[in-house]
Amino acid sequence: MRIGELADRFGLGTHVLRHWETMGLLTPAARVNGRRRYTRDHVIRVMTIIRAKGGGMSLDQIGDVLSATGKAERRALLQRHHADLERRLAEIATSKRLIEHLMECGAEDFTQCPDYRRMVETALDPSDCVSNS
Numbered sequence: 001m002r003i004g005e006l007a008d009r010f011g012l013g014t015h016v017l018r019h020w021e022t023m024g025l026l027t028p029a030a031r032v033n034g035r036r037r038y039t040r041d042h043v044i045r046v047m048t049i050i051r052a053k054g055g056g057m058s059l060d061q062i063g064d065v066l067s068a069t070g071k072a073e074r075r076a077l078l079q080r081h082h083a084d085l086e087r088r089l090a091e092i093a094t095s096k097r098l099i100e101h102l103m104e105c106g107a108e109d110f111t112q113c114p115d116y117r118r119m120v121e122t123a124l125d126p127s128d129c130v131s132n133s
Contacts, residue, residue, distance in 0.1 A: 003029070006038045010046055017046070025049055025063055056088065057081060094123045 007014045020026040026045055029036035045066075052062045061081065068074035098119055107113035 001038050003036045003038065006042060006046065009043065010050060012046075020046075020049060020059075023059055023063060025059065025066060055081070056085060098123070 001009075003014045003017055007017055017026060021028050026042065026049070029038045029042060031037065048066075049059075049062055052065070053059070057065070061077070065074055065077050065081075068077060098116070101113075101116055101119060102110055105113050105116060107116070110116050
């Protein structure tokens with residue numbers, strides 16, 4: 001398939017695929033009469049990049065995983081990212097609980113709501129706080 005067809009399949013601009021090629025994330029397509037031609041392997045690679053980005057990985061991180069020299073190296077990279085995802089999911093769950101409480105809270109000033117204050121205090125990580133002294 002041509003570059004436009006591959007890009008359209010994923011709702012991407014062709015410039016995105018060209019950029020990924022220059023970054024080494026996507027192997028350059030074979031050229032037929034000077035035009036890029038992509039295969040099913042390219043479709044899988046693009047989907048892999050899109051899913052990794054959706055999971056919060058940067059293009060550099062994706063490149064590291066895709067270019068890992070072995071299973072152990074790739075696994076170590078993915079374990080670090082997995083730990084980061086777990087941390088972010090916990091933060092999202094906490095934020096979701098706070099928002100759900102606020103949607104139902106009857107207090108005029110939610111910051112004075114005892115339940116909300118307790119939830120916020122429980123969610124605080126002391127290492128996130130900066131002392132003003």
